[in-house]
Amino acid sequence: MLEAKDTIVVLCSPEGEANMGGAARSMTCFGLNKLILVSPRKQPGITAQNWACHGLEVLQAAKQVSTLEEALSDVNFAFGFTRRYGKKRHKLLSLPDLKGELDAHAQPGKVALVFGNEESGLSNEELEGCHRLVTIPSEGSLNLSHSVSLALYELFGRSHSVPGTQQKKLASAEKRLKLMKAVGNYLGEMGYPPQRGASKLEEIAKFSDILDRAQLEDWEIGYIGGMFKHLYVKFQELQDQIDSLKQEK
Numbered sequence: 001m002l003e004a005k006d007t008i009v010v011l012c013s014p015e016g017e018a019n020m021g022g023a024a025r026s027m028t029c030f031g032l033n034k035l036i037l038v039s040p041r042k043q044p045g046i047t048a049q050n051w052a053c054h055g056l057e058v059l060q061a062a063k064q065v066s067t068l069e070e071a072l073s074d075v076n077f078a079f080g081f082t083r084r085y086g087k088k089r090h091k092l093l094s095l096p097d098l099k100g101e102l103d104a105h106a107q108p109g110k111v112a113l114v115f116g117n118e119e120s121g122l123s124n125e126e127l128e129g130c131h132r133l134v135t136i137p138s139e140g141s142l143n144l145s146h147s148v149s150l151a152l153y154e155l156f157g158r159s160h161s162v163p164g165t166q167q168k169k170l171a172s173a174e175k176r177l178k179l180m181k182a183v184g185n186y187l188g189e190m191g192y193p194p195q196r197g198a199s200k201l202e203e204i205a206k207f208s209d210i211l212d213r214a215q216l217e218d219w220e221i222g223y224i225g226g227m228f229k230h231l232y233v234k235f236q237e238l239q240d241q242i243d244s245l246k247q248e249k
Contacts, residue, residue, distance in 0.1 A: 002102045004031035004156055006110050009148060010071050010078075012126055013117040015041035021051025021059055022145030023115075028055035030152040035062040036071045041117075051145075068114065068129045076109030077102075080130030081151065082122050083141055092135040095154050101132070102155070113151055118144050171221040179225050180208050186232040 009027055014020050014037060021044065024035055035058055037044075044059055052059040065071050072078050079098065093101060102111065114130055116122035127133060136142060136150055184204045192203070216224075 002099075002111060002155060005033075007032055007155075008034040008036060008071075008075065008110065008112045009152075010036045010038060010068065010112050010114045011040070011144070012038040012068055012114065012122060013041055013120075014144065016118055016144065017042060017044055017048035018051045019118060019144040020044045020062075021048035021053075021055070023148040024048075024052040024059035024062070025055035026145065026149040026152055027058050030156040032152065032156075033058050033061070035059065036112075037062050037064045038068050038071050039066055040064065068126045072112055072114075072129060074110060075112040077132070078112040078114055078130045079132050079134050080114040080116075080122050080127055081134050081136065081147060082116065082127060083135055092133050095134055095136045095151060098134055098151075099155055113148075115144060115147060169217055171216050171218045175218065175221050176208075176211060176216075179211070179221050180204060182225055183207065183228050186228045189232060190235050 009023060009032060011020065011023060020037065020040070027033065027035060044062070048059060049056055063071075079093075082092070114122065114126070116126065122130075134151075136147055142150070187203065211224075214220075
């Protein structure tokens, strides 16, 4: 399984400082810290630093080399991102399929994600230097830093835990059941559902299905229960006011 610590992002001949900084920022978000710039056409300066934001450390530690061959000297697999089709090109792998390709290797080793220049993309020579070519399905071309973000999200954001985050602690079945009973009682007292063919049990079943799919945590269960209780109290107050007005008449 691919890990962030074994993944390198390589930008070939980048010229936009915003893209260099944005790529570093995205890398930090997904736990990557190895960035290589191949013959950057402009040195990353204050603009790049501003765009890097909390990824400044990654940007400042970025290694600069003259050729892609040098950047990939100790890499096991290199995946080049391109939209260029041609008879001489390898079959393009769609980005959503890239994770499956990597998961097929129990220990893929060090992996490089290679991105080309903003205007011209990867050159023919650079494409030949990659083991596989990957395309991001989209209408038209994407901004360089956006392409990096999408690739990293596909690989590390969907099913891998992101460093610095905690797994959700889902509410127990007992707490969900208590909430459903309480909600059922509140709705019944408030006369819901109206007489339109659906029973209260059917409405509760629908609500229960929604809660199950939402995969709620303890505090969320408590929040929803408190909200329904507050609505019920307000309903009772309004009902008392209506009854009082009726008695006055």
